Amino acid sequence: MRHHRNLKHVPTDPAERQERVWWLYEHRAWKIEVHGHLFSHAWTCVDIRFNYVDPETLTIEDDETRNTHFEIWLEAGPMFDQASDTSSGFPPPEGGWENHPSRWIRSHDPDLDCGAADLETALLRLANLVELCYDPETWESRSDRPRRCEGTFDENDAYTPGCEPASDGYCARCGWWPHGTPPPGF
Numbered sequence: 001m002r003h004h005r006n007l008k009h010v011p012t013d014p015a016e017r018q019e020r021v022w023w024l025y026e027h028r029a030w031k032i033e034v035h036g037h038l039f040s041h042a043w044t045c046v047d048i049r050f051n052y053v054d055p056e057t058l059t060i061e062d063d064e065t066r067n068t069h070f071e072i073w074l075e076a077g078p079m080f081d082q083a084s085d086t087s088s089g090f091p092p093p094e095g096g097w098e099n100h101p102s103r104w105i106r107s108h109d110p111d112l113d114c115g116a117a118d119l120e121t122a123l124l125r126l127a128n129l130v131e132l133c134y135d136p137e138t139w140e141s142r143s144d145r146p147r148r149c150e151g152t153f154d155e156n157d158a159y160t161p162g163c164e165p166a167s168d169g170y171c172a173r174c175g176w177w178p179h180g181t182p183p184p185g186f
């Protein structure tokens, strides 16, 4: 679950919530262009999971009696054009990518991971993360997108997170919430 200091609050007004859910559905990141027309693949790009978690930590605890709170978890990422991928090392399919049925695949952007107790609220949180990270016109990552600080591994493979929490708990450098448990109010 990703939280950033600059995220908007999820709206409470029902009309505003509905408008925002449709804004997310219509986002350019989920659309692919075929013969000059744009088709939405929003329901391919947003992967819906659910889990029972501890209501305090919002994570799955080893002690299963603690996992009493229902959460919807979302993973999402823009449609990815395999024809543009020159790094895979695989040759293009026979006949080329042009009209190949699996030319476009969904991707996973971990900065969009989110969740909530109900699907509508989870989608509204996803909308906020998409707005923070993606340009609605070009569907590319925003050039000013906040990049999470990278951590480091020492010689014993012990990981030190790169973020430095400020007084509000969010990172002083990248602005992401660096803790395992959610910020107050989530």
Ligand SMILES: [Zn+2]
Residues within 6 Å of the ligand: 148, 149, 162, 163, 164, 171, 172, 173, 174, 175, 176, 178
């Ligand atoms: Zn950071």
